[in-house]
Amino acid sequence: MSKSIPKSDWHPASWQSKEATQQATYPDLAALDRAVADLSRLPPITTSWEVDALKAHFAKAQAGEAFVLQGGDCAETFDECTSENIVAKLKILLQMSLVIIYGMKKPVIRVGRMAGQYAKPRSADTETRDGVTLPSFRGDLVNRSGFTAEDRTPDPQMILRGYERASLTLNFVRSLIDGGFADLHHPEYWDLDWVGHSSAAAEYHNIVSSISDSLDFLETVSGRQFHRTQRADIYAAHEGLHLHYEQAQTRYLDRRERWYNLTTHFPWIGMRTAQLDGAHIEYFRGIANPVGVKIGPGMTREWLQGIVEVLNPNNEPGRLTLIHRFGAKSVDDHLPDMIRTVKEMGAQVLWVCDPMHGNTESTSDGTKTRRFDNVVAELEAAFRVHEAMGSYLGGVHLELTGENVTECTGGARGLIDTDLARAYKSTVDPRLNYEQAMEIAMRISGLNKS
Ligand code: PEP
Ligand code: CO
Numbered sequence: 001m002s003k004s005i006p007k008s009d010w011h012p013a014s015w016q017s018k019e020a021t022q023q024a025t026y027p028d029l030a031a032l033d034r035a036v037a038d039l040s041r042l043p044p045i046t047t048s049w050e051v052d053a054l055k056a057h058f059a060k061a062q063a064g065e066a067f068v069l070q071g072g073d074c075a076e077t078f079d080e081c082t083s084e085n086i087v088a089k090l091k092i093l094l095q096m097s098l099v100i101i102y103g104m105k106k107p108v109i110r111v112g113r114m115a116g117q118y119a120k121p122r123s124a125d126t127e128t129r130d131g132v133t134l135p136s137f138r139g140d141l142v143n144r145s146g147f148t149a150e151d152r153t154p155d156p157q158m159i160l161r162g163y164e165r166a167s168l169t170l171n172f173v174r175s176l177i178d179g180g181f182a183d184l185h186h187p188e189y190w191d192l193d194w195v196g197h198s199s200a201a202a203e204y205h206n207i208v209s210s211i212s213d214s215l216d217f218l219e220t221v222s223g224r225q226f227h228r229t230q231r232a233d234i235y236a237a238h239e240g241l242h243l244h245y246e247q248a249q250t251r252y253l254d255r256r257e258r259w260y261n262l263t264t265h266f267p268w269i270g271m272r273t274a275q276l277d278g279a280h281i282e283y284f285r286g287i288a289n290p291v292g293v294k295i296g297p298g299m300t301r302e303w304l305q306g307i308v309e310v311l312n313p314n315n316e317p318g319r320l321t322l323i324h325r326f327g328a329k330s331v332d333d334h335l336p337d338m339i340r341t342v343k344e345m346g347a348q349v350l351w352v353c354d355p356m357h358g359n360t361e362s363t364s365d366g367t368k369t370r371r372f373d374n375v376v377a378e379l380e381a382a383f384r385v386h387e388a389m390g391s392y393l394g395g396v397h398l399e400l401t402g403e404n405v406t407e408c409t410g411g412a413r414g415l416i417d418t419d420l421a422r423a424y425k426s427t428v429d430p431r432l433n434y435e436q437a438m439e440i441a442m443r444i445s446g447l448n449k450s
Helices: 029-041 048-062 083-104 157-178 180-185 193-197 201-222 243-248 279-285 301-311 331-344 372-388 417-423 434-447
Strands: 067-072 108-113 126-129 132-135 234-239 250-253 258-261 266-269 291-295 320-324 350-353 360-362 368-370 393-399
Touching (some): 029 157, 029 243, 048 067, 048 350, 048 393, 067 083, 067 350, 083 157, 083 234, 083 434, 157 243, 193 201, 193 434, 201 434, 243 250, 243 279, 266 279, 279 301, 291 301, 301 320, 301 331, 331 372, 350 372, 372 434
Parallel strands (some): 067 108, 234 266, 320 350, 350 393
Antiparallel strands (some): 360 368
């Protein structure tokens, strides 16, 4: 295993000497320091062996032997840290993974955008309403969404509240996985009414009944319930945006001689904070976790080369995931050059497609949405481009929820713009609902059988 860079060259707070974009401006820096110190003393949310296990899984996906399903909310909220929400999210991720396993005949690595997805980048530092200007809402880890000066003032205590919610979430996820998951993957618990509305209804019913037969078969031959024979691990991931939060739970493990970010398993750097000389790249280069970087239309060859060199100097398998999000219209123009750049470097990376963030648009009344057909089109193009270039698309990154919200249009029920008002709950990006997410899984299942 490769060693960390020397400690003298990096430490969990060395990012502070670089420019950190998208950070909150705390009015009381002493209070922030106290919160960071308090957070540093609390036990970690994840362990280094789980983090290393995920890296090993990613190495398999990178080699074409597995597929990564990463999904969850654009932003989790403290209010939605409820039993129902967590169960619904696990259910959709688990059911999607079974559909993809069935189609691809490969193991699926499940990663939730959860247990810490509480900080958001914003296009402006402030928001003005009726002549009043206040700091933008940056997610529950930072401030509150209400439009008062008190709500919007960054509060250092919220990193502690976020840590607690993340721990509660992952604790419940682990309990469900260990014990109560049996029900969730049985097809009678699948909500498949929507399938009848799809032109591919027969094929979709066939997929589900085949999965059902396979599960029954496994349970019969083993004499045990599926969840007793097969552990459905779910890993946690969030955008590593709020660097004080990430720093506070970063630990040096003597026996591994490396630093680990133990707030999560898989942190990623967003599009807006991936500057080579910036604080986020500086922080991420020193941790041993598998790390992701979002790449979109502004990414250049030189920039990408820099990211690969700095974040994975030893070409460690499973270490670096490139999550591309070009949009259905641009993916064919940009992705080939990115793949070529990485190939020319002889670098090993895991390629994942995020078909959400390049396809955000607004309806005529200003509602943020994404069209199901564009999401599918980007995914299809991504599979096609990778295959044509002898590369492997090893995963998908989705914003989804297990609930029946109406935030994205299209899908089997043909949601249209005027349906969106019915159950639009996201305060940030629009998510695929349960049915749309299942349909995406069925599409993926049919897309890649290589
Ligand atoms: C996100 O994943 O919610 C996000 C902000 O994505 P990106 O950095 O790709 O814009
Ligand atoms: Co988003």
